[in-house]
Amino acid sequence: MNPGLYAADIVPLRSEIDATEPLGAIMAPAPEGVRSAACFVLVPGEDPEDALGLLGQIRRHPDPAIYLKPVLLVRRGAEPLPEALTYGVDAIWDRDAEPARPGHDVEAELRAIGQRAGQLSPVHSGGDLDPTVRVLRFLAVRGGTFAPRQTVLHPAGWTYDRLEPLADSADGDVARLLMLLAERQLLEGEFVARTHSCSSCNCAFLNFQETCPRCTSADLLVQDWVHHFRCAYTGPMSDFEYEGRLVCPKCEHLLRHLGTDYDKPAIVYQCRECENEFHEADVVSACYQCGHSAPPDMQGERYYRRYTVTALGRNLAIYGVDETVGRVLSRSGRVLPFDSFRTLVAGEAARHERYRTEPGSALVLVNLVGLQGAYLELGERTGELLEQLLETVVSIMRTSDYIATPNNSLFAIVLTETGVDAAETAVERLEGGIAELLQGSLSDPPNVTFAIESITKDLDLDGTLDRMLGRHAA
């Protein structure tokens, strides 16, 4: 690598991002040096607080070319760095160990991320404002698996370090955003941990304490409940304590050996406030952070998973979710919500399974590969193109067919009472109509691919969609 070029990559970000500007509210001026020349950002680590502040500004910037930019922390000396900084950046360059430049692999990886990030356009004219989109794009650009890390320094007890700076407190916590994305099948999660957290502030540091069911005092004496085998007497340990030995108050025999003479089948609580004696205490959990107190089952519960982006998620990360387009599609009475579409497909499969009707029904998937070009060329007017595209598709379909749009580049159609052969004929007509529209509207039209599946009980709709998108994902 050319050292000169490398030097040029060190962007003086501090001067280009105005820390006083309310980031996220409006699109910050595009920092030219960052967008065109820099594939990653070097953040000096001499002052960790400054570095953390800078990292936050980068990650909360609305422009994907900035907030997705890889950050390399440059450090010297052995002073420990704050965890949020150590784990929050993409990589650390220890200049004491490697004075000239970071490791080649690190640099190559960061440049690759930077290049992928640079290709994305904002999904909104003001930048990526939706924290869900920002998190999804961040994950998709970096690839791999994002695992949470357990730490006492984060109130939730677990943290997704690199993702934390992407969302400010108003967006809610990152774990919730990730769960939301996983519910939409944009991420795939693998269980790591389940935590109980404060239902008021999400803090996982809860103090569980037993309290008296009568007066709610936590000042309790806890004793073993003793059963003397010989005479069946049962009572708290204090009943048996006599001059340093255990003597049964009923038969006055000495209790010598646990398991032979007696056992402890339960515990008993005695309240020092109201002298109530009970076997089952109420349990209350109190938050260390905000003091909120509630029974454990009334507190929050959260699952932490290690996440990877699905093909559907990658697709959405690249092309984005344009609310305008979404509204256009949902206005059309012919477009079903995807959940309804899923139910319809399941119903068709069940109907076919039960009645063995021939020719059955077919599922047609239409994927527009490289729709990014349309966004770049038409901007927000891409929605109008999609509306025309939808009209084209609808005009070719019969009134008995159903359509849904799992995302903006993919159309799913159920052709009822249509075998795979007849569906191929329909696809040919669709292919012709769509090609005509796209070629007439765009200088670099996206490729359109099709897939046909027979709807049977074995059809895995999500898997089919995933395969379709995975095959053509950018």
Next chain:
Amino acid sequence: MPLEILDALSDFVGELSLTNWLLYFWPFFLIDFLRYTILDGTVLLHWIRWKGLGRGKVEAARERMFRERPLVSIIAPGKNEGAHLPALARSLQKQTYRRFELIVIDDGSDDATSAICRRLLEQGKIDDYIRHRVRGGKASAANTGLRRARGRYVVHLDADTELDPRALEQVILPFYLEEDVGAVGGDIRVANQSASLATRLQAIEYLKTITVARTVASQLGIMRIVSGAFGAFPRQTLERLKGWDVGPGLDGDITLKIRKLGLKIRHAPDAIAYTNVPVRFKALSRQRYRWYRSMVRFRMRKHRDLLNPVANFRTTDFISSLDNIFFNFVMNLKWWVYAIQLLAFVPRPVWPYLLVINWALYVGANVIQWGLVWAGVGTSLNRRVAALTLYVPIMPIYVGVYLRVIRSYSQLMEIFTRSSYRDPWNPWRVSRAAQRAGM
């Protein structure tokens, strides 16, 4: 042919002298008929008359009870009894006497009992639930329940018991009718009487041996057991005794201990509890094997001092124990003596006649006893119970042969091998400790 047999039987009966009757049928005429038909019948008829005359006294006691409204603690110890508890809770909600607390003691259940109890606790159908992590046996669970009880009276229930709506009121009432009552036994009846022949026979047996016999014993002051399935005690009395001792047979044992305190034991025939009895004869045999051994273990060993005419002697205690030992143990042996008499001294051709006549005599006695049941508590019986009349002729075989064989075997096993200490009804570590202590 049948008519010829009948003629032969008729001739045989016609030739019997009074001496022959006594020689051939002495167990019936000298013992069983006198004790269980004449004596029981006389006392029961006396009680029926007293019941009619004492109505005002009973009403006054009832008024006093409802004015005072003492808290009654119902304790239900048991292992894996969760499935029965919702029905028990429902039957308690229908009680005419409402001031009670229900305490369930889970003796190391390994099924869904814990979850069921917690749900009932949340619904307010159970007032207290205590779980022993490991099974300690019924006595220890009952003692834990006693420790938690706050009521003036403690009612011990089997978890699979359902109560008649007036049961709680009726089982507490005797404490207001008389002074110094230390325990009141409820009237246990069979809930699943239509399930099989075994349950039908047990239904008749329970009505005879609990409803009638215990009412009679209560009147005579010689009642010797308050059933663990449904019995009431003043809490102070139980606390004075520091609760129940290790079973099996802990219900009979605590009754004797209360007698030793000089307190009265009463039976409340209108305090009705329904319980499920074994459906198969195999299970019934196991149950009775356990019950009958306790007679030897508790009456003849642990509480033999009741027969001592010197120390703390009380006539009713003495008669109570003697009655039990004599009729359940000694008189159990009479059949073997009788059998030897037949084999040794009676010509073989006569045996069939003696068997048939014995059976007819006992059927007659059973019919009279069945009539006493209806005379005593007929108002609480229904058509299903009336239908049991058809099974009364089988009772001599059920009681006289089946139960007698089990009883003899159980008692011999207990006398010679102390087999009750090996009964899995208690955990082994508990039985071992009890055996070492001679409890």
